[in-house]
Amino acid sequence: MRFEAQVEVTHLPGVLDPQGATVERALPALGYTNVSCVRIGKSIRLVVDAPDAEAAAAQVDEMCHRLLANPVIEAFTVEVVALQEA
């Protein structure tokens, strides 16, 4: 069965986020003075073939630890939904 996984990779608290800081500094120049706490991470979507949702989520979690995220400086959340078979 096929599952779509959505992974959100964010910086751990305390880790510098230069991309977010740059955007936050740019927004007031465009007139947006009411925005704060801008943080920019990665959003990864993929399709995985697995017997059930638990197995799919466990595999994606392992993939995050090994390749998709850097657990030393990044946190991640995994969401898995079943795809309708065509």
Place this chain on the structure above:
Amino acid sequence: MRFEAQVEVTHLPGVLDPQGATVERALPALGYTNVSCVRIGKSIRLVVDAPDAEAAAAQVDEMCHRLLANPVIEAFTVEVVALQEA
């Protein structure tokens, strides 16, 4: 009132995603042969001060068009949730 917005920026269909393609090519070498359709986009979280959720969502949508995303090659979704005041 303060709202947290989560923006997911993805490539439009048909736009090349070299980062996703690279990850997809790397996964089989780690033993993950059941993964496909890897796409990597951005996840942006920010806090916005607005009178209500509709105003917050409208402002974030406008910010995406002007700065956070490139509408020519990227799609985006905006989700807004109210923050509990301390």
